[in-house]
Amino acid sequence: MSKYIIENADYASHDRIGQISLLVEDNRIAAIRERFSYYNHIRLNVSPFIMTPSHVMCDTALPVNHDFSSFKAYFLEHFIAKGCTTILTSFRIAYEFEFMEKLEARRTSLLSSPLDYTIGLISPAHLITVNVIRLCKRNKVPVIWLLLDDIKAFTSVKWGWIKGLLNDYRITFVPFFTTNLDKKEKIKHLKIWQKTMKYENIPHFSEEIQQKVPLPLEQLKKIGMYPHRGNFLSGGELSYNLYMKSDEQPSSAGNSFHYESHVLKCTMNRGKYHYLNDQGYFYPGAGKELCIQTPGFFT
Template structure:
């Protein structure tokens, strides 16, 4: 089946443009300014505003005891917010737990209705070349390091860590407790930035927000972009549709895109996932996103 999405206002990470796409077999065959000479059926959604589907993080995903809880959580926290890819973590206190805890998290997501990318969450003291080799071997593209003080960073043998990253430059991300006051938090983030920048370690500068669309720079560094969260030739046809503001064209593009009340449709890989608040929950269609090369576009 082939059709054309014709002249739709589109917002991608703050950039606004009119977009036309030729879609075949639920993939984007081509992207152009118009397809006037083509005779394929046309889908006119110009009264709305389109965006790529969102990628969000939830590093505190619960251990669900019942499927009803699992379904309600994914529906409310992700699907109704236009999210079709989740970044979530497994954690370890000892290296010997790595394989068991990774498999446990994978098993817990077998019924996921959206795609997911697994990352590691651990304390700073666990970082070692051996851990990095485990992450590389299992294609885990990021490690979130739990920090409480700058001294945690100074004890790490960053030179050995950097050498172990060769061939798979996974990204380091800070995870700072909300219990730390603002002044100490600012000091800790500054120390994080200085140390990792000086050591030449791939990293993000600041903690990410939970259950909100992840910024483009993070998606590029972890390697999710351009696989997800954009429109590209050869890519899947996945998008969100929002009500277009009646008064004027929005210049501050991102300001309204994450408002649940304005999101009216989510299409994931060519199938409707949410329409006017009604979700079509399909357990098990989500797949693990395996990142072959983190930071390819950075």
Template sequence: MHYLMEDVTLLFADQLKKVSVLVQKNEIRYIGYSAPKFNVMKVNVQAFLLTPSFVFYSPNIPSFSFEAFKTYFSQEYLLKGCGCILTDFAIQYQHQFLEKLEKKRLELLNSPIDYVLGVKLKANKLTPKIVQLCNRETIPVLFIELENSQELEEIPWGWIRETSYPNKPLFIPDVSNVVKPLQQRHLLKKWHEFLQYEKINHLPTPPPSNKPLNPDILKKIGLYPKKGVLKAGGEISYNLVLKQAKRGNLSSWNDRSIVPHISVHNGKFVILNQSPIFRPGFGKEMKIQQTGLFI
């Protein structure tokens, strides 16, 4: 289908701007301030806010029956305009890596949206071999569970840095709930100092869960500009939200109760008139060869 969304209000990175978007041959062919002069169907969307499909960090997704899986993904992701999730599989020991990875991949076979997998493990279990496994299996993220700063001091960060190449997976902290708030701040400060000194790709703090990830985080993961952005040559994945449903400041997205009127994922409708369309297996695993290319 070829169509032009003319003078639509785009919300991206907490900024509003008027744009025109030309969709043609299964991709966005043009996005800019002036409307291109093509003989295509024009779609009146001036009553809507246009956003890219969101990317959520969604840890600890449990294993479901198909019906429960369908309900969960429809409510938690489709109806919130999410077109891709970053999630994890947890291991206690190195030898569990491949087994747990395949188990998680099987659990997500029916996913209607795309997904990125990361491995979660305790800091004292982090080894260069696990980083090598991440590179081999194109796992772009390691979630490191932190309990105390002593663990950080005992990790061979120099070896970790060397084995990170060429993929350079992203290291994300995951502070244990048993750690008190003041200690958490100290622990995250130490985490940032260690990894910054070794020039290891990392986030200084855990990302917010089940909320749109900002472009800086998407760049570090290696998802930008494939996900979370509308661009010429990019995939057709966007949300249309009625402006009257967006209370308060239009330029920020902080109301999780808002349901897009229309959502499109990879050129297919996944929401029509605020009703989800569940397409089992339509999502795919995003294989990221190298993170942080656009930092």
């Protein structure tokens, strides 16, 4: 059994920076404290860096039919080089009967993924039916991107029926646009969305999910990916990023951390380097599906 201590870590959570130490056993976090003074394990001093949990990013347009070299290059450029180890992605249906076929096709397309993934559904509004919601619950699909191009179809959804099905599995609904609506029209649709979802008390995001950037804590919580991702948890898998400290960033200052203003030096995930000293590493098939059992538990 391999045991060591990561010490003097300036840990950047989503709203502040504080110092912690981690006791690691077999690539899992055995304990988290400010320090482990009386332990004799090997120590890894990470004081020159700022440490964060590895990122979760969303990509609803993740390639399905790319050849392996293109697939690898896409992951290295858009995710691994940015400290991402988990992806939120999607499958799309045009008819209700396609649900299982399209979901399994998306899972098959990710068999070579080096990163973990969670899969949501993109659906037109007229397919938000009792049967589709039950399929999502049965197959642990925690997110539905709802097409808002046709606002009349959206306002026709029977939300009272849908809400009754969400008590034991709180699927999160997210607005999604496929056409280039002008800014004024898009804002109008979003205001109708926000008013409706709030009135009906449906779990939702007020705005679209940004693509290929780290998801914020409140979104991870609502989807149910937190605390499994975006957090250091006793008993959880060890997955972290190390960023070089900048001259302007005081250590352990309680300030918020902005990853885009720091240089990523290392991403470690389950005992493997995914990124180290400006080089990404691709492990085909190392990723696994993160199945969300309880969406919205921490909201």
